[in-house]
Amino acid sequence: MKTTLRIIAFLFFGVFTLQVYAHHAFTAEFDRNAPINITGKVVKVEWINPHAWVHVEVEDESGKTVWMVEGGTPNTLIRNGITKKTLVPGTTIIVRGYQSKGKLCLPRCIANGRDVTFPDGSKVFMGSSGTGAPRDGADPREPNRE
């Protein structure tokens, strides 16, 4: 019995922890069989902690569609200088990710931003270093924000 429980615990918690890496389970919300690749203009940003939602208007031959793209905490962005003044309506972004499992698009289509970038190369969303944590100079690549 003990051995069985150990095996169950090891297998279960190993898989489980891969799923629990954020405030909620993405696999429960988004459809891995519904990938998206959209380019559109930001129409609104909901700066809500822990989930900012970026509303993007996409125009194609079938007309205009507004997507709500889920992002993480605005806290980190603001600490890195990304504010309401820099991520403004009209900004073009590319979103590559997955649509929600519910696809009624009422009132908006919903997607997660597996990869969100600006096409002008500004790399605002690329935060590989200098993520807002206090610095002690150990990482020479930390950007100087002075």
Add this chain to the structure above:
Amino acid sequence: MNSLKTIFLFSLVVTTSSLEAEQIMKTWFGDPDLQGTWTNASLTTLERPDNFKSLVVTKEEANVAASYAAEFTEVIDNPYEEGESPKAGENVGGYNTAWMDPGTQLFKINGEYRSSILIYPDNGRLPRKWTSWGMEAPSLYRMFTQANHPEQRSLGERCLVGFGSSGGPPMLNVLYNNHYQIVQSPGYVLILVEMVHDARIIRLEGTSLPDHIRPWLGDSIGHWEGNTLVVKTKNHHLQQRFRAAIRHQILMTENAEVTERFTRISEDEILYEFSVDDDLAYKDLWSGEMPLRKAEGKIYEYACHEGNYSMANILAGAREEERRNQ
């Protein structure tokens, strides 16, 4: 057990000597001043990764760890080539790392880089009783597979408490929102935890609540030992038994008792030490330490319910799956 006591005594001597008595900041009512906004964001995790063989690591090893972390984030920020689209069937993923705040380097204590928060057991691993952990699996499986109504989902998804042990005790770092605000008044210390807006009120020299009252984040009673705030917490909420994040997974049963020590060691740092005693889930005590560093600015208001479109999406997703399976 003796080694554990030795470690605590040693660290107490070290920390008190690092800030001269006349420099210790006081509140207007005379208590040592711990107030401010603090963060424990760091690459150092609760348990020691296999690639580290000791608690203290060299600056070179710490730099390598920082470089690996930076390279890893580059990779996950750039999952596709330019113009390439995501493929059906892949993991839906999470956020760009710019949304996260996991820290960029290992933390230092007394000028030494640390490979784990755990300082006891010596191997940097939790002394788990796997049989107790295995017993938790069925309820956790249900929590992350059922979606008939919100109450079946996890506490984090329901905006009740943060995932992992962000709010503690013990307070452990996660991938983002690692901020805490400490506010003191005569007889009380309040710790506001950014994730998810939890406020732990520590009653100084108070008495514990009856055992059947189990608040979120437990029942905390504190007292001062010199310039160190010592907090003992028990009566942990039964729904907070299992606390999981990608950086740590801990089990805290109804028997768990946590002792924390907060010592202001400089203008910019609090040394945070803790010890967990839970004989149902662990074969031994476990203890750790990490710095809480002064954070710039204020904590961004947490408005979990207001922005929680996710709960509706999760429930809608479950209905869609039911429809497909009919």
